[in-house]
Amino acid sequence: MTAVPTSITDGRELVDRAMRASAERLDPWTRRVVAYHLGWTDEQGRPAAAGGKALRPALALLSARAAGIPAEAALPGAVAVEFVHAFSLLHDDIMDGDRTRRHRPAAWTVFGPSAAILGGDALLALSEELLLDEQTRGSHWAARALTAATQRLIAGQALDIGFEQRDDVTIEECLTMAGDKTGALLACASSIGAMLGEGPTRLVTALTGFGSEMGLAFQLVDDLLGIWGSPGTTGKPVLSDLRARKKSLPVVFALNAGTDASARLAELYAEPGQPSEDDLREMARLIEAAGGRGWATAEADGRIASAEKYLAESGMDDDVRAEFRDVALFVTARDH
Amino acid sequence: MTAVPTSITDGRELVDRAMRASAERLDPWTRRVVAYHLGWTDEQGRPAAAGGKALRPALALLSARAAGIPAEAALPGAVAVEFVHAFSLLHDDIMDGDRTRRHRPAAWTVFGPSAAILGGDALLALSEELLLDEQTRGSHWAARALTAATQRLIAGQALDIGFEQRDDVTIEECLTMAGDKTGALLACASSIGAMLGEGPTRLVTALTGFGSEMGLAFQLVDDLLGIWGSPGTTGKPVLSDLRARKKSLPVVFALNAGTDASARLAELYAEPGQPSEDDLREMARLIEAAGGRGWATAEADGRIASAEKYLAESGMDDDVRAEFRDVALFVTARDH
DSSP states (O other), X not given: OOOOXXXXXXXXXXXXXXXXXXXXXXOHHHHHHHHHHTTSBOTTSOBOOOOOOOHHHHHHHHHHHHTTOOHHHHHHHHHHHHHHHHHHHHHHHHHHTOOEXXXXXXXXXXXXXXXXXXXXXXXXXXXXXXXXXXXXXXXXXXXXXXXXXXXXXXXXXXXXXXXXXXXXXXXXXXXXXXXXXXXXXXXXXXXXHHHHTXXXXXXXXXXXXXXXXXXXXXXXXXXXXXXXXXXXXXXXOXXXXXXXXXXXXXXXXXXXXXXXXXXXXXXXXXXXXXXXXXXXXXXXXXXXXXXXXXXXHHHHHHHHHHHXXXXXXXXXXXXXXXXXXXXXXXXXXXXX | OOOOOHHHHHTHHHHHHHHXXXXXXXXXXXXXXXXXXXXXXXXXXXXXXXXXXXXXXXXHHHHHHHTTOOHHHHHHHXXXXXXXXXXXHHHHHHHHTOOEETTXXXXXXXXXXXXXXXXXXXXXXXXXXXXXXXXXHHHHHHHHHHHHHHHHHHHHHHHHHHHHTOSOOOHHHHHHHHIIIIIXXXXXXXXXXXXXXXXXXXXXXXXXXXXXXXXXXXXXXHHHHHHHSOHHHHSSOTTHHHHXXXXXXXXXXXXXXXXXXXXXXXXXXXXXXXXOHHHHHHHHHHHHHTTHHHHHHHHHHHHXXXXXXXXXXXXXXXXXXXXXXXXXXXXXXXXX
């Protein structure tokens, strides 16, 4: 398994403290839901340690370093992007009917959908509030970028839900969806520290491009793991994306490839009811036969290369650039 | 029926145009849900005219006049408060299982809960975005006030949902809930134009106090109408709040009054299953007997008087002050 880069582990404690302090601003009822969702407590409200890897805050802190400001100055941005991410997961799990999140029952199954809706709403409002604590050009820049990214996140989820009802989704639409749903917030996370530090536009633009490309690579890898990943590492049942007949990127590529396998896959995707275990294995085989696995793998590699090109254009110090590169390679590694 | 004050009708077209222009920023799928929810279209997306009275934007424009800036300069604030209000209604209807809104099917019953969740999310993000279009001291002030009001709105809804599970709600808690759920956003609406106009703190403080008190009066009247209002004017079935065993202000007062009627009312509220029509009439009678109706009526009058006192302290011109007063009397009139 690829080692977790130090840029992800280093700032974790700092970010964790800032997140907990910020969550104190929530009303007690909503805070209970949020604390569970973020892995700080268990179902009974007892302390737990089940948090995610906090990739977005790590990127935010790195981008602050790229702009030459201390990590502390970028904390509102680091917390805000993580809260927007948490908001979207809280709401998405309800919409998608996903009962499990990070090996634990999803928040809405524990506290009910109403509490999870409100918890997400509160996190979204709080994320903006954090960036408005100060009135600087940098915090205004960051707040605008965050609302824009949030709008794209929502648009991407809307598109994704729409896909489930359609059998004519193109690969371009699917890439747009992934860019909105995953790329936009990672692009914001990768640049928000530089915005708060009022860094040069060239740097912010390059970091935004980096995050966007890395986001697409990340989604492609996630989609590959959703079909061929092992349940032990993904935390989801084997072939889970196919079980839900998700129109993920490799699937949409395969459906549009015009091969015999594509036609057979389309039939299996259109069948009503739960697919059998045999059907699931057949679907995975057809996606591969129609070129979906090969395309997604090559596309992910291309996006990583493009992300690295953005880093090269950013004008930042070699050591920070190397750390950004390590994070990109880590989150797009196919062994976790 | 009390006549609609000109301050509510006058700015309506201006605000309507600004709202529609702002909604263009939403993705098409989410915009469809929002356009229906705001009364611009029917279920099939055809043009309709079913909007609300746009009380909050009218207050926002009035507060701009109070600070001596043109209505146009306060439009982002007027639209933002209405969008936050619309966001909360979209989500509340899902949480409360309310199938009707303004005499029409609630958005979630037409487009599904997922679409309504996303539509609300998008409106919330957009409302902040609108206030970040410019970087002035006034827009920063307004944006902060709006996120704070939104947090209270969410806290109020959380408290309200919690009430349904409890039989020990105090009248103080119930007033806190109403202040958060209804007062906070009306307070923000009543002052946001003055913030955008960078008016004096004294004016903003007075208008915030006015809106907060008017909001409580408004909620008290709404609660009275939810029990004793006629369905033709409220748009809800007769005795609807009692049917849902809502712990509204007159009910909570009655439950805590310590009378025989209070005890009998508590029994009826605790009974499982749908209350019969006879039970509903008995509940209404008991609330009145325990003093709930009289208290809520007097409390509403007291809040209106307090709102007027804030207006007197605001230092604004007599004509604007008279218009604020007209709006307060209109929205707390008990004949609509």
